[in-house]
Amino acid sequence: MRLLTHNMLSCNIKGVTNGFPLRIEAEKFMEKEVDFNIDFLKSIFSKIEWTALVEAAQSLGYNELPEEVVDSSSMLESSDFLKKFHHALLELHLEEGALICPETGRRFPVSKGIPNMLLHEDEV
Amino acid sequence: MWYLCVFFHRLLDYRRAEVEALAELFGAFDDGVGDDHHQLQWKLPERHHPDSPFHLVNLPSEDAARNIANRSLLVKGIYELWGEGDNYEELEKAVTSYPDERKLPYLATETTFRIVVDSFGKIINFEEQNKRIQSLKFIPFKGRVNLKNPEQKFWLMETDDYGSKNGLPPVVQKRIFFGREVGAADRKLLPTYQLKSRNYLGPTAMDAEMAFLMANQALATKGKLVYDPFVGTGSILVAAAHFGAMTMGADIDIRVVRDGRGPDCNYGLPMPISLLRADNNLPSWRQGLKEIFDAIICDPPYGVRAGGRKSGGRKLLKGAVDPYTVPDDKRTGHIPSTAPYSLAECVHDLLELAARMLVMNGPYTDDIAELAMKMHLEFKENHLKWLEDGNLHSAVFSPTSSVNGASGDSNFNRDSKPKYRGKYV
Numbered sequence: 001m002r003l004l005t006h007n008m009l010s011c012n013i014k015g016v017t018n019g020f021p022l023r024i025e026a027e028k029f030m031e032k033e034v035d036f037n038i039d040f041l042k043s044i045f046s047k048i049e050w051t052a053l054v055e056a057a058q059s060l061g062y063n064e065l066p067e068e069v070v071d072s073s074s075m076l077e078s079s080d081f082l083k084k085f086h087h088a089l090l091e092l093h094l095e096e097g098a099l100i101c102p103e104t105g106r107r108f109p110v111s112k113g114i115p116n117m118l119l120h121e122d123e124v
Numbered sequence: 125m126w127y128l129c130v131f132f133h134r135l136l137d138y139r140r141a142e143v144e145a146l147a148e149l150f151g152a153f154d155d156g157v158g159d160d161h162h163q164l165q166w167k168l169p170e171r172h173h174p175d176s177p178f179h180l181v182n183l184p185s186e187d188a189a190r191n192i193a194n195r196s197l198l199v200k201g202i203y204e205l206w207g208e209g210d211n212y213e214e215l216e217k218a219v220t221s222y223p224d225e226r227k228l229p230y231l232a233t234e235t236t237f238r239i240v241v242d243s244f245g246k247i248i249n250f251e252e253q254n255k256r257i258q259s260l261k262f263i264p265f266k267g268r269v270n271l272k273n274p275e276q277k278f279w280l281m282e283t284d285d286y287g288s289k290n291g292l293p294p295v296v297q298k299r300i301f302f303g304r305e306v307g308a309a310d311r312k313l314l315p316t317y318q319l320k321s322r323n324y325l326g327p328t329a330m331d332a333e334m335a336f337l338m339a340n341q342a343l344a345t346k347g348k349l350v351y352d353p354f355v356g357t358g359s360i361l362v363a364a365a366h367f368g369a370m371t372m373g374a375d376i377d378i379r380v381v382r383d384g385r386g387p388d389c390n391y392g393l394p395m396p397i398s399l400l401r402a403d404n405n406l407p408s409w410r411q412g413l414k415e416i417f418d419a420i421i422c423d424p425p426y427g428v429r430a431g432g433r434k435s436g437g438r439k440l441l442k443g444a445v446d447p448y449t450v451p452d453d454k455r456t457g458h459i460p461s462t463a464p465y466s467l468a469e470c471v472h473d474l475l476e477l478a479a480r481m482l483v484m485n486g487p488y489t490d491d492i493a494e495l496a497m498k499m500h501l502e503f504k505e506n507h508l509k510w511l512e513d514g515n516l517h518s519a520v521f522s523p524t525s526s527v528n529g530a531s532g533d534s535n536f537n538r539d540s541k542p543k544y545r546g547k548y549v
Binding site: 001002004005007008009010011012019020021032034035037039040043044047049090107109112113114115116117118119120121122124 | 347370378382395403407415435440449
């Protein structure tokens, strides 16, 4: 599971209002190379919750991302920034572990890189 | 400029749609050739039925024509038409009067060429083909013949009025075309990606040709993000990934997500950016997430063989059993029960998903929304009548209406519709 996916998901148990961001519990993670595409990065940038991405990257041991985005247009011109962004967003890959709802503590297991977001009967 | 666009005679309703989509992808509408609705101008050869494989299309440039033809699956070729006629005398006249400055560069001494004789609805044997090629002597070919790797390919295409022999209205009328090939489909993709070459198949794995058509219509290309909410074994994502798109898929069934794994199966394509086990009925997108996918392509579940499922037990949702709590010690590894997911619900959820998650100014625009609404109301009003008349499909997809101006409204009658292979089309 890439951090892009992590950035899109929240806990959707009935009644949960604040299910984002999910905390990452990593048992095994790896880096998988993905083709670098500047246009994709630039267009996806505005859709990303930055703080959540920074925290998720840190939980996988990657601390290179700036804590805050001050001037996004000039940062997106910097290839150094884009490379880090690309690496954090697409190349860090959670293989085994869990995503944990910040409100209820519910564990969504991640196995073989695939998060299981399915709810139990009593959570629908 | 007008080009002759010859289609393979299959998946008739998808042929123009594919060319339109690719025209958009390759920027054919950027300089105002298409009208406001982003549609190409089409013409049919005289007295041809819309099902005819021969169409004339107005494209802004030869590059656009080549790109479209080379990427499409259903275009046999796009040709610069040098002449056409009902017989060879007419063809000769037409080709002779075609301007020399368009012809001579392709006939020069240093070029290599070949002439292909092709036919629709009839067979021309080898001897006859040679005779026909010889009869083209009036064209001043100066180059050398090269059958294997010619720089220029010229096509002589003949159709016959074969319909008169089987009692059905003819799809095509006898006509002869001569043109220079600008581009042609690469159908070698299909044997490469055919389903039997896969390691793992689901019960309703999408046929490779259909998957490529969908990817074309979704304008899948490098840097785009394509999502399939019913990913299954990932056959659709294979096609999107082949064209360089980033892919993402979800499915409620863990077997298919776990074992299918989409594009990486054995073609060396990049893995999907993400695979999820998730329920399209209860999506777990975070609040505020929107306009993130460039396209959503899917084959929604229906029927029995691979019917749709959603979260929540069948009995529970019906109220046949009281709500219960899964005991804490059994939570890990608990397999939640699912309930049937009707097509209506599924389509509803898909529209929700599309409205929220598709990027604006992509393929989906206000025009399409308006048109869909109109079609929907029309369908609601008339579908019973169409069903009785036995032309429900053609009334909805009305292939003729865009050509001869007969609108797709309720005034359908059997006689006005042409019949093809015993069915109203």
